[in-house]
Amino acid sequence: MRAVHLSRLFPLSIVSLLAACTPDYGLDNLTNPNNVDTEVDTPVDTDPTPVGDRPVAVCSATPDEVQPPFDTNQFLGGGSYDPAGHPITDYIWSIVGAPPGSDASLSPGPTVADRNFQADLAGTYTARLVVKTDDGRSSTPCEVSIEAIPDQDLWVEMYWTYSGDDMDLHLLAPGATSPTMGGLDCYYGNRNPSWGGSGTQDDPALDIDDIPGTGPENINIGTPTPGVYKVVVHDYPGSVNNTPNDTTVNVYVGGSLVWSDTRSLTTEGTYYYYAMIDWPSGDVLDCPSTGC
Ligand SMILES: [Ca+2]
Ligand SMILES: [Ca+2]
Ligand SMILES: [Ca+2]
CATH class of the missing domain: 2.60.60 (Lipoxygenase-1)
Known part of the structure; x- marks a missing residue:
């Protein structure tokens, strides 16, 4: 038996901070065949191109606060761009942080750049976006978090x-x-x-x-x-x-x-x-x- 009485160990503000710092865990559990992306938790920064010559991933979430388990939100990547002017051809999204026990996964969004999401448990969820150009250059990752609050x-x-x-x-x-x-x-x-x-x-x-x-x-x-x-x-x-x-x-x-x-x-x-x-x-x- 393992009991954790968080309110007795930490003020609630610290509990919230701990939730926000939930480490990457069990990502295999977050992968399912319905996910748009199959590159969850793969190394994302293998492109030898100097960072200044890469496309730029721009990510956001709307809304950034939801009530579990029925509210949905969207992760948006349409603001991503390439300073060299090449088109963005791949939007690679993954969930890299979620509350323990979560099975929530990404699904296709309104455009190729976006993903829909439905938080199943209360807590913090972090999504990561990497974009690629038609000549094979990839961005450094952009990460954005939402809070699922009862x-x-x-x-x-x-x-x-x-x-x-x-x-x-x-x-x-x-x-x-x-x-x-x-x-x-x-x-x-x-x-x-x-x-x-x-x-x-x-x-x-x-x-x-x-x-x-x-x-x-x-x-x-x-x-x-x-x-x-x-x-x-x-x-x-x-x-x-x-x-x-x-x-x-x-x-x-x-x-x-x-x-x-x-x-x-x-x-x-x-x-x-x-x-x-x-x-x-x-x-x-x-x-x-x-x-x-
Ligand atoms: Ca039973
Ligand atoms: Ca039951
Ligand atoms: Ca009543």
Whole structure:
């Protein structure tokens, strides 16, 4: 078991800075057959041409802030140019930084210079552009980052490592004593229950029930009613994959990551408790896996 209580280790501003400095990792995981680019993470600066004689990659993103997991943005490269006047013939985009667990990838954009993108997890994503001219000269890389920030007050994010295991995220309302208890558990079988007052701002919503993949599943509340909420992960039974499966829960309060834990879930059909979230303090406490 590995628990990281970021808010206790660092002020939130430092947590944000750490997120912005997420190192290059697991890029193979970010490659998929639908990507436009196949040169992800290949050396990009092998051109012996002096830098001053090369084309210039110019990159930007619009918007540069999105809400996961449904918002999209575009990475734009149309401002790239060659001082020597040759046409730009290749726009080579790759994702070189993303939150751990992300499977987000690039897809064709509105022009040959651009790419569409959809951030799947909260965090920082960095795209890299290298351009080439018709005479084979290539630019030095241009990099641009976007931030995927939850806009609900409480955002619980869950993803797992191996596909074919169908993990399910549950959020228990204050007063609930066990999962799937009437309307007091928000999960795939009760995705948008009415909690708290008559309005919907204090109601939870599960945005995705991922069965074949590796998540994410997110449960969010715009403005939670005061009380103690519990986060539980159910290793849904009857899955193809029965090996231990590292499963991560991230808790965001007011758009900032305040708690994260990755646990190895081993037993089909088991409910694993992760955390208690106190509202309105936003304090998050570990739960033993067997309950709290
Ligand atoms: Ca399972
Ligand atoms: Ca699921
Ligand atoms: Ca309500």
